[in-house]
Amino acid sequence: MSNRMWGGRFSEGPDAIMEEINASIDYDKKLYAQDIAGSKAHAAMLAKAGVLTPADAEAIAKGLDQVKAEIEDGRFTFSRALEDIHMNVEARLKEIIGEPAGRLHTARSRNDQVATDFKLWVRDTVDQLHVQLSDLMKALLARAEEHAETVMPGFTHLQSAQPVTFGHHMMAYVEMFERDRTRLVDARKRLNECPLGAAALAGTSFPIDRAMTAGALGFDRPTANSLDSVSDRDFALEVMAAAAIAAVHLSRLAEEIVIWSSAQFHFVRLSDKFSTGSSIMPQKRNPDAAELVRAKSGRIIGDLNGLMIVMKGLPLAYSKDMQEDKEQTFDCLQNFSLVIAAMTGMIRDLAVNPAAMKAAAGSGYSTATDLADWLVRAGGVPFRDAHHITGRIVAIAAEKGIELAEVPLSDMQAVDGRITSDVYDVLTVDDSVRSRTSYGGTSPENVRAMAKVWRDRLGA
Ligand code: ARG
Secondary structure (H helix, E strand, O other): OOOOOOHHHOOOOOOHHHHHHHOOHHHHHHHHHHHHHHHHHHHHHHHHOOOOOHHHHHHHHHHHHHHHHHHHOOOOOOOHHHOOHHHHHHHHHHHHHOHHHHHOOOOOOHHHHHHHHHHHHHHHHHHHHHHHHHHHHHHHHHHHHHOOOOEEEEEEOOEEEEEEEHHHHHHHHHHHHHHHHHHHHHHHHHHOEEOOOOOOOOOOOOOOOHHHHHHHOOOOEEOOOHHHHHHOOHHHHHHHHHHHHHHHHHHHHHHHHHHHOOOOOOOEEOOHHHOEOOOOOOOOOEOHHHHHHHHHHHHHHHHHHHHHHHHOOOOOOOOHHHHHHHHHHHHHHHHHHHHHHHHHHHHHHOEEOHHHHHHHHHOOOOOHHHHHHHHHHHHOOOHHHHHHHHHHHHHHHHHHOOOHHHOOHHHHHHHOOOOOHHHHHHOOHHHHHHHOOOOOOOOHHHHHHHHHHHHHHHOO
16 A cells, blocks of 8 residues: 555555665654644644634644653554654544644645754753753862862873873863863754744745744744755754764763773772673773773764765755664764763762872973973073983983982082072972962962862852
8 A cells, every 4th residue: 555645646555675764763753742842833833824723723732742642651653654753643643633634734844844853852952961061060170179189190192291180180171071062052052943834845835934833942033945944954963063072072081081090000990880890800890981981982973974974965955865864863962961971970989099190190200391490490591401401310310210309419410500409399299280370280279260260150
């Protein structure tokens, strides 16, 4: 039997394979609430415009409420033959209310309908992600305040560079996640225009009021071009791009947690709640949650790529290729939500080992820059020369197998006579971080001041 929604010119039904490749109901049923909200807004508008009788609009609204209740109670039978959520809902509405159901699709098409439903879903998800990112930032902030004085090695090239504080390191991620959060805010502003009423691609001859449906669905305004309305998936791409960048940040933090929780570093210990054991090696505590955050960020980036590749070759307006937008977007944003939640839990529970961090911070001649800076300040030595002098002293320390602060004054003076015993004041890691008071620097006093700024901004 041909499809009763569109099968008038067909004499045969679809091949089983056609049904399998064409049906989207298995995943787009997730859009049922948005679909029903869109249909109710459309019906109310059609009634106001005199296209539907008030009685029909009323029957449609009540029928749609019943469909929604059936779906939510698990009493609804989804049908692949009916392809997608739009036709599943409408077909059931027809069973419930009869003929008026057939009038609902006046002055719209599935093309503007799906764009509207999907935008509503993305918008709801953006709002939820915004809250989640704020929670993650609050968790990082709390750890930063707790560890404003905790000295750890700062790395470049994963080689000891200069000591920093763990608080400063946590606050670096607060800055990153704020950029991610504001990218979502920006994307939300741009996406909040309603495609409903663009119909198939050209608009409609019915006297519809697109501003009314836009307002009813919480949009700022209707979209301005009917072709663009049904062809656009920027809203999904842009939110996925924001998610992908944020996922890169989450992955870098995850990678650091993996490194820090190794026995060799021993800087942190993940709680039992976010670790797993090995079935063969009894001693193991594996940082699986962090590893999965790192892996899922690859998947999130892949989803963004996938949809960009689907979209890039499509002529205007709608092509069925665009049905492939949903699985990738759902996968992307649901996994993004999951990795934010996992990271928030890991950060909250993370046991920090200040002694190990401090010991590591002092190794690798991490205060060499402080020695060079001291020569500039105390001896008026040009920085380039100071760098060279310090390099020679580091070489002596390395040869003797001692730390910089342990190099005897006589050895230092043999390299440069301007060095005095005051130099030892700048060679400890605590002195080093305390001295980094320039704006944005790692000193504990800076970290506390920045944490306070963020406390106010986040209302934490
Ligand atoms: N399930 C379709 C999708 O997600 C709905 C739009 C179908 N439109 C059409 N003209 N076949 O894209």
